[in-house]
Amino acid sequence: MTSTLVHNITTLVTNDPTWETGPLGLIQNAALVIEDQTIAWVGRSQDAPPTDTAHDAHGRAVIPGFVDSHSHLVFAGDRTQEFNARMSGQAYAAGGIRTTVAATRAASDEELGDNVARYLAEALRQGTTTLETKSGYGLTVHDEARALRIAAEHTDEVTYLGAHIVAPEYADDPAGYVDLVTGEMLDACAPYARWVDVFCEKGAFDGDQARAVLTAGKAKGLMPRVHANQLTYGPGVQLAVELEAASADHCTHLTDADVDALANSRTVATLLPGAEFSTRAQWPDARRLLDAGATVALSTDCNPGSSFTSSMPFCVALAVRDMKMTPDEAIWSATAGGAAALRRTDIGRLAPGARADLAFLDAPSHVHLAYRPGVPLVSEVWRAGRRA
Ligand SMILES: [Zn+2]
Secondary structure, three states: OOEEEEEEEEEEOOOOHHHOOOOOOOEEEEEEEEEOOEEEEEEEHHHOOOOOEEEEOOOOEEEEOEEEOOEOOOOOOOOHHHHHHHHOOOOOOHHHHHHHHHHHHHOOHHHHHHHHHHHHHHHHHOOEEEEOEEOOOOOOHHHHHHHHHHHHOOOOOEEEEEEOOOOHHHOOOHHHHHHHHHOHHHHHHHHHOOEEEEEEOOOOEOHHHHHHHHHHHHHOOOEEEEEEOOOOOOOHHHHHHHOOOOEEEEOOOOOHHHHHHHHOOOOEEEEOHHHHHHHOOOOOOHHHHHHHOOOEEEOOOEEOOOEOOOOHHHHHHHHHHHOOOOHHHHHHHHHHHHHHHOOOOOOOOOOOOOEOOEEEEOOOOOOHHHHOOOOOOEEEEEEOOEEO
């Protein structure tokens, strides 16, 4: 096994609280040792052990690779016109998803796979080393299973979202669609997925329908996560907490009871500022959640309709500027927070035993991700101990 020393790191974000420098576990003038795919040692440069090889960070900051715990990459087609119309004054509604459903069904496996690979590579260049992605643009047994099979070829974090919207063929029979999603479609999809998700929202699925979807998924061994409280107040967050979902995603419209429920649970509040940016919607109140003691994650929600960004640095900058998060909180939420939302302990931190996922920033500190918005600061990425 070859050991590699990464040294000359001006600021290292470890997310390891044993460093007693706050939640980010910051180390100045730092180094780390990688053995195979794993972090073997972390500390100050002058304390570094001998290694086989060395890699000079040239004074850059290093953070754990971003963990993007919410995206929708298995799609085809284009919604530029819808975005253009919305930016010219039209309101966002869940129904725009149907446009992508039609294009996705019509696409070949190869086209869908190429799309996933392209956006994964785009995200990787911006420092994302773990990325969850979902089905939800097929909405038939065949097309949902196909989407998940293709997703599973590219990532371990695959989510069954047959309950994205009611399939157009079931417009007059939503109960029949829920039966399909919890029955034959679930049977076909479960082998490819780790998670089950539902869009619990007016115009999509109500609380009872969402409960049926998540409960059926759990019975098949899938762990729940929920699209909750994005466009309006609703039962999504309470349902997520009650069913011990790993995360409630969006959390834009929350009552005090919703905030309390999240704060007193293991369910992570995953905020997706790209969606509010791209729909000119009200920002989620990250400050309120953090002050209440909830665990907050940041993700891109990358999808062709409501948030067509794969950039975690962009989401970090929005969270700091518009959601009142400190730069430290935003970086934590985009790394360790995302790992918590995926119930993972091997990623989102740089400590002995963790996977060696590193993003090098062309900057002396992590704060520059918010301080220099829109600038491509991620200059090098390592995933599982190898330079990507
Ligand atoms: Zn989403």
